[in-house]
Amino acid sequence: GAKWTYDGPQGQDHWSERYPYCGGALQSPIDFESDLLRFDPTLRPIEVQNYKLSPNEQLTLGNNGHSVQLSLSPMMSISSLHNRYTAAQLHFHWGSASRPAGSEHTVNNKQYAAELHVVHYNSDKYPNISTAVDKSDGLAVLGVLVEVGMFNPAFEHILKFINGIKYRDQKVKVPGFNIRALLPTRLDEYYRYDGSLTTPPCYPSVLWTVFRNPITISRKQFLTLATALYSSNAQDSAPMPLNNNYRKTQPVDSRLILVSFKE
Ligand SMILES: NS(=O)(=O)c1cc(-c2ccccc2)cc(-c2ccccc2)c1
Numbered sequence: 001g002a003k004w005t006y007d008g009p010q011g012q013d014h015w016s017e018r019y020p021y022c023g024g025a026l027q028s029p030i031d032f033e034s035d036l037l038r039f040d041p042t043l044r045p046i047e048v049q050n051y052k053l054s055p056n057e058q059l060t061l062g063n064n065g066h067s068v069q070l071s072l073s074p075m076m077s078i079s080s081l082h083n084r085y086t087a088a089q090l091h092f093h094w095g096s097a098s099r100p101a102g103s104e105h106t107v108n109n110k111q112y113a114a115e116l117h118v119v120h121y122n123s124d125k126y127p128n129i130s131t132a133v134d135k136s137d138g139l140a141v142l143g144v145l146v147e148v149g150m151f152n153p154a155f156e157h158i159l160k161f162i163n164g165i166k167y168r169d170q171k172v173k174v175p176g177f178n179i180r181a182l183l184p185t186r187l188d189e190y191y192r193y194d195g196s197l198t199t200p201p202c203y204p205s206v207l208w209t210v211f212r213n214p215i216t217i218s219r220k221q222f223l224t225l226a227t228a229l230y231s232s233n234a235q236d237s238a239p240m241p242l243n244n245n246y247r248k249t250q251p252v253d254s255r256l257i258l259v260s261f262k263e
């Protein structure tokens with residue numbers, strides 16, 4: 001990935017110097033502040049297709065220097081939106097071992113330990129994700145808040161391979177698994193708003209759906225995620241831990257934040 005970081009001279013307060021959209025409108029993430037929420041009875045439960053991948057399916061798990069990301073099968077999609085959105089990849093944002101608070105979206109300024117993003121593109125309108133990434137109706141991302149609690153077996157399908165991708169640009173092949181198990185039980189309760197990529201180039205191209213209910217992972221699982229990875233290359237003399245890879249919340253401005261649930 002290009003030269004940007006979350007902190008320091010290339011950090012998020014400087015992104016707009018190289019990536020103008022990062023200083024523009026419709027930026028993500030945001031805080032879901034109760035007074036700004038509006039119940040929308042037309043918001044239907046999210047329906048996903050083919051999220052239960054066979055172990056015969058090979059996925060690529062990689063360290064891109066900013067996150068751990070998993071490639072997804074193009075059979076996977078969201079079918080309940082006005083257009084079909086086909087899955088591309090999933091990745092995480094997290095805090096650190098000393099501060100297990102690294103979600104991007106917050107609820108009344110409560111920051112969760114981590115956040116999962118499942119990135120999809122509008123395959124009704126665009127042939128691939130590269131053409132969709134900067135279009136206002138190009139992307140749909142499912143956001144899942146992650147808190148420390150019960151052990152999460154689904155997370156092990158990723159964590160057990162994490163020592164193979166400790167350094168930037170390392171990749172490993174991993175067997176498919178049921179990606180639906182990484183989502184909360186209820187897909188009918190969520191926050192909905194128009195936003196952006198939370199990383200440079202920050203294109204305002206994302207229809208955000210952040211589920212109301214968090215999933216849990218154990219403290220040990222969180223510590224593995226928060227301490228296993230480096231943003232530097234294997235040969236770099238000074239290894240840089242990869243953690244606190246979250247963008248601060250952005251101004252909501254005049255945007256509506258819709259919710260599919262009451263109180
Ligand atoms: N956080 S996010 O959901 O807005 C997001 C989406 C995409 C993304 C991916 C494919 C197509 C289009 C957009 C990539 C990233 C990313 C995270 C870490 C490092 C570099 C890029 C992050």
Ligand SMILES: [Zn+2]
Binds near residue numbers: 092
């Ligand atoms: Zn993300």
